[in-house]
Amino acid sequence: MPPEAAPTVSDLARPPRTGTRSDSRLPLVLDAAARFFAEKGFGYTSMRDIAGAAGMLPGSLYYYFASKEALLVAVYAEGVRRITDTVLPALGAAEVDPWTRLANVCAAHLAGLLEDGDYGQVVIRVRPEDAPAVAARLTALRDEYEAIFAQAIDALPLPPRTDRRALKLMLLGALNWSQTWYRPGKDSPSVLARRFVRLLRDPLGQ
C-alpha cells in the first residue's frame, strides 16, 4: 500500500477531483447544510431540507456525498477550518502579553462560534455521537482545534501547580456554552471574552 495523504474533505465527495465544472452547486449544498445543521441540529435536518434550499432534488445530493453523515463531516471540517483561521492570527501575535492574547483568542473563538456564520456553529452544536459512523472523525477534528486553543493557555505565566488542563476545560466550556444564552445585539464576543478572562485573572477571593 502506498502511503496516503491525510484525509481531507474531498475524500468524502464521490467523484475524483479531476475536472470540476464551474456551475456546480456544491457550495450551495454545503452552505445550506451548514445553515440547517447549525439552526436545527443534525438529526432534525432532512436531506430534503438541504436539497430544497440548494434548489435541487434530494437524490442529487448523493452525487456529491455518499451519505448524510459524510455531508456532515464536510461541513464540520470546514467549520473547524474557519474557526482555526480566525483564531490563529490572534494566537500568533507574539508582541502582546499572554493574558490579552488569550482574551483575543477567546474573542476570536466566540466570534467564529456566534457570529461568523453557520459553519462554526455546527462544530459546537452537533455532537459527534449523533453521527455514529463518523463520530471518530468529528471528535478528531474537534481535538485538533482544541490543541490550538490550548497553546494560548500554555503560554500563560501561571503560579506553579496550576491545573492548566482544568483551566482549558473551564474556559472552553464557558465559551461554548454561550451558544445557549447568547443573543446578538447585546454584548459582543470580544466584550464577553475580555470579561471572562478578567474573571479568571483577577483575584476574586480576598
Added chain:
Amino acid sequence: MPPEAAPTVSDLARPPRTGTRSDSRLPLVLDAAARFFAEKGFGYTSMRDIAGAAGMLPGSLYYYFASKEALLVAVYAEGVRRITDTVLPALGAAEVDPWTRLANVCAAHLAGLLEDGDYGQVVIRVRPEDAPAVAARLTALRDEYEAIFAQAIDALPLPPRTDRRALKLMLLGALNWSQTWYRPGKDSPSVLARRFVRLLRDPLGQ
C-alpha cells in the same frame, strides 16, 4: 375563569388525578424516557424505543401523555426537581463560608448532572428548541433552577464592580459543558467542582 394553580407535571397527563391504580407503569415510562432522552437526545428517541423499554406498545403512551413533547416536559420537570433537591441542601448550609458553599453547590450540580441518573442529564442535554411546542415551558423550568444557583454566587464577598452575572454564566457554562468531556471513574464531580471554584477564587495573574 377561576384562578388556576401553577401548572405541574401531572397537568400533562391526560386522566385527572382521581383514582390511580397501583399497577400503573407510568414510572417505568418516565424512567425509560429519561434514559433515552439523556443518552440519545430527544429527537433521536422514538416513542417505540420508550414503549419497548417500558414493556408496552407505542400507542399506549398516549394514555398518559398527549404527545411526545408533553412526555419530555414531564421528564424535564422531574429532572429540574431532582437537581434542585440535590443543590438546595448545599445552598442552605449557612455555617460554611460562601466560597466553600459555592463549591458544594457546584459539586451537587455536577453530581446531579453527571452521575445521579438520567433525569438530571436531560435538563442539560435537551435543548428547548428541539421541542418547539413546549420550548417556553422548558426554558422557564431551567431558568427557575438557575435562579437558585445564582444565590450561591450572590452570597460571595466579591470586590466591588464584579460582574456577578458574567460569573454565573461562566461557571454554569463550564459545569454544564462537562457533560461533553466527563468520563466516569476519573475525577469525581466534587473534585472537579473544587478545582473550578479554586481557579476562580485564586489569583492567576501576578
Added chain:
DNA sequence: CATCATACCAAACAACTGTTTGTTTTTCTA
C-alpha cells in the same frame, strides 16, 4: 356482585426518512 373508570392492547394511518437506480441535460475538452 355489579359497575365503572383505569390501564392497556392491536392495528392501522399518513407523513416522512435516507437512499438507490436509470435516465437526461449540460458543460468542458480534444
Added chain:
DNA sequence: TAGAAAAACAAACAGTTGTTTGGTATGATG
C-alpha cells in the same frame, strides 16, 4: 463539432416516525 465526463433529474424503494381509533382485560368501589 463530436464525444466524454459532470451534474442533476425523476421516480421510486423500504423503513421509520408520531399519532389515532376502537376495543378489552383489570382492579377498585359501591
